[in-house]
Amino acid sequence: MTQARSLLHDFLVKIERLWDRYRPRDETHEPVIDTYMGYATPDGCVLRGRVLDTTWFSNRLEAPSRLNAIRNMARNFITNEMPGVRIVSGDVETVTDEEGYFQLVIPALPPGWQTAELSLRDHESTAHASVQVPSPEADIGIISDIDDTVMRTGAYWLPRNLWTTATTFVSNREVFEDTAAFIRQSQAGINPVFYVSSSPWNLHPYLNQVFDTHKVPNGPFFLRDLGISETKFIKSSHGSHKGDAIDTIVAANPGLQFILIGDSGQHDAIVYLNAIKRHPGRIRQVVLRRAGKIDDADLKAAEAIRQTEVDFFSGPSLEPLLNGKGSG
Known part of the structure; x- marks a missing residue:
């Protein structure tokens, strides 16, 4: 990493720490499990996603306009991620990383588009993740x-x-x-x-x-x-x-x-x-x-x-x- 890049990195890390410390949080609602489509491997099915605070993960503006497009896009990036949260699917458990991301491998599922349930160990939030499992006939x-x-x-x-x-x-x-x-x-x-x-x-x-x-x-x-x-x-x-x-x-x-x-x-x-x-x-x-x-x-x-x-x-x-x- 060059010196200029290193200085910029150090500066942005400090900004992110300040944001994490003073950002608005919604203590009255459950976190949101933002699931990504999963995929199959020889060892099982990989579930992925991110756990976010609900403050910024709110309903999107539906009326098509440039201003609403900008507002919706901003909501995708102004996120309150939740690190260290225990997330479970069946008997498999993992913990979200420093930016709220998680990945866990569950037992194999039948071919086709399947659904796996996810929940948070210390919260009431649940979600369902779609999982693509290829057919044995796929070539x-x-x-x-x-x-x-x-x-x-x-x-x-x-x-x-x-x-x-x-x-x-x-x-x-x-x-x-x-x-x-x-x-x-x-x-x-x-x-x-x-x-x-x-x-x-x-x-x-x-x-x-x-x-x-x-x-x-x-x-x-x-x-x-x-x-x-x-x-x-x-x-x-x-x-x-x-x-x-x-x-x-x-x-x-x-x-x-x-x-x-x-x-x-x-x-x-x-x-x-x-x-x-x-x-x-x-x-x-x-x-x-x-x-x-x-x-x-x-x-x-x-x-x-x-x-x-x-x-x-x-x-x-x-x-x-x-x-x-x-x-x-």
């Missing part, structure tokens, strides 16, 4: 990026990404129907879908609303913790987060090959080339939407993918794939 998994792959954000230019996300109401988000259609086609009603993004977990409720509104196929999200701790400043980089998430998904599904879907604006070609190298024989196809400027490193990575046995497609639209055409 492929789909791992897709979100920003500029499923929906337009301008993620390759951070100011545009933040402005688009903060000011656009859920119903007005532009979703790429060709990507959603390709995912549905690849899913074929039986194959599991996963979404990997460098967006923060704070956007989880918002992304769920966008996907539900625009009928994008369901699947567990693997988002990024942008929190600050005593030892880390922004928990992981874009590339390392996506690579780690892909590794987790591939390891969780040892019997499947995968389609990797991304775009050219966030170095997905490099991330996916490295995934091919780490998991020989496990990646069946790489699909990249052309978005933003493509730098030399991405061009080289794309050419390197073409030299492998993995099917590769790159283009401004995924429509050719819906017509049964091949690489490009």
Whole structure:
């Protein structure tokens, strides 16, 4: 960590301590268990989520306007997380970390979309988590990026990404129907879908609303913790987060090959080339939407993918794939 980055990290840690000490708390209501979609592994099913104070986790404004979009987005980030809370599912128990996140592994569940109940040991709050358990008949998994792959954000230019996300109401988000259609086609009603993004977990409720509104196929999200701790400043980089998430998904599904879907604006070609190298024989196809400027490193990575046995497609639209055409 550079000296400037270290000084900024120390400053932000102090600000977060002050916020934790003086932030408003609602002592009269039960905490909220914000659950994320779970997924199956050979060892059981992974449940994930976050425990928050109800002060800021309030009802969202439904009237579509730019002001309400900004207000709703602010509520996603102004959170009162609850560390050290005991959370239980069946006989399995864990404790939330310093930012209120939890993860626990419960016994295996039958194939299909299942539901697991969660509760807090020292509170009355309960919640249900959806869990995706692949069918034994599934023959492929789909791992897709979100920003500029499923929906337009301008993620390759951070100011545009933040402005688009903060000011656009859920119903007005532009979703790429060709990507959603390709995912549905690849899913074929039986194959599991996963979404990997460098967006923060704070956007989880918002992304769920966008996907539900625009009928994008369901699947567990693997988002990024942008929190600050005593030892880390922004928990992981874009590339390392996506690579780690892909590794987790591939390891969780040892019997499947995968389609990797991304775009050219966030170095997905490099991330996916490295995934091919780490998991020989496990990646069946790489699909990249052309978005933003493509730098030399991405061009080289794309050419390197073409030299492998993995099917590769790159283009401004995924429509050719819906017509049964091949690489490009």
